[in-house]
Structure formats: C-alpha cells, structure tokens
Amino acid sequence: MKKLSRSEFITLSIMLFGLFFGAGNLIFPPLLGNQAGDKTLISLLAFSITAVIFPVMGVIAVSKADGLQNLASRVSPLFSLIFTPLIYLAVGPGITLPRAGSVPFEMAVAPYIPSDFPILMARIIYTFTFFLIAYMLCIKPNQLLKRTGKYLTPLLIGLIILLLLEFCL
Numbered sequence: 001m002k003k004l005s006r007s008e009f010i011t012l013s014i015m016l017f018g019l020f021f022g023a024g025n026l027i028f029p030p031l032l033g034n035q036a037g038d039k040t041l042i043s044l045l046a047f048s049i050t051a052v053i054f055p056v057m058g059v060i061a062v063s064k065a066d067g068l069q070n071l072a073s074r075v076s077p078l079f080s081l082i083f084t085p086l087i088y089l090a091v092g093p094g095i096t097l098p099r100a101g102s103v104p105f106e107m108a109v110a111p112y113i114p115s116d117f118p119i120l121m122a123r124i125i126y127t128f129t130f131f132l133i134a135y136m137l138c139i140k141p142n143q144l145l146k147r148t149g150k151y152l153t154p155l156l157i158g159l160i161i162l163l164l165l166e167f168c169l
Contacts (some may be wrong), residue, residue: 011149018153020055026160100134101127 004012029047036043065071068087072080105126113122137147 011145013149014153015145015149016056016059018148018156021156025051026163097131101130104130 029044032043032047033040062068062071065074069080069084072083075083105123109122109126110119113119137152138144
C-alpha cells in the first residue's frame with residue numbers, strides 16, 4: 001500500500017467528507033439535539049459513532065483488505081461473489097442514485113417551478129442535467145480525487161458555512 005503525502009491525505013480526507021456528507025447530516029443532528037432534551041450528549045455521541053466512526057472504519061477495513069471483494073472473501077468465496085455485487089447495486093442504483101436525483105430536485109427546484117409548467121418535464125430535464133454533470137465529473141476516475149477533494153468539497157463546505165451564517169444572522 002502506497003504511503004500518502006500530507007497533501008494527498010488532506011485531499012483524500014476532504015473528498016471522503018464530501019462523499020459521506022449528505023442532507024441527513026445537515027438536517028438530522030439539530031433535530032436530534034432538539035428532541036434529545038437532557039440526553040443531548042449521549043445522542044450526539046451515538047450519532048457521531050454511527051455517522052462518522054462507522055463509515056470511516058468501513059473505508060479503513062476495505063482499503064486494508066485491498067477491496068470489498070477481498071474483505072468479503074474472508075467469509076467465503078461464495079459470500080464474496082454474492083455480497084459484493086449486492087452491496088454495489090444497493091448503494092449505487094438501488095439507493096444513492098434515485099435519492100441523489102430526487103432530493104435536490106424536490107428541495108431546491110420544485111418549489112420554484114411555475115404551476116403551469118409540467119412537473120414531470122421539469123424533473124426529467126433536471127435529472128438529465130444533474131446526472132450529465134455527475135458523469136462529466138466522473139468520466140476520468142484518476143481525476144475524481146482532485147475534482148472532488150480540491151474543488152467540489154471545499155465548495156460544499158463554503159455553502160454550508162454560508163447556510164449557517166444565514167441562520168445565525
């Protein structure tokens with residue numbers, strides 16, 4: 001395994017933050033804190049374990065095993081043959097892709113569409129454009145780390161800071 005330079009480590013860490021951070025990580029913690037009452041500290045600890053530590057441990061386990069298939073084959077070759085594609089299908093087209101296309105549309109685009117414009121047409125245009133941009137960003141996998149870690153995630157962090165400043169002011 002290649003030892004990462006400090007710059008590569010920081011870029012990779014920022015990229016992983018951007019990949020794991022989602023709307024649930026922005027919306028759920030304040031709701032959790034509000035509903036936890038005097039149990040806020042324990043709920044924050046439990047949320048941190050499940051939303052931060054577990055995903056990071058998963059990335060470490062997969063990278064140390066040199067891939068998910070190698071990790072799964074430690075159970076058995078048959079398990080690896082079935083488990084690995086199921087995980088990729090569930091995480092990719094089963095959960096992430098539909099959610100990645102529908103949630104931003106419903107939250108950021110749909111409220112601003114004129115009532116006389118067909119919502120289905122707007123959804124198709126938005127989804128096509130969204131996934132075309134995503135495809136263009138990912139077409140060269142060797143550039144994904146650079147694009148995500150150096151450009152997109154810092155932009156995401158900046159937008160989160162702007163959102164927080166708007167709520168604080």
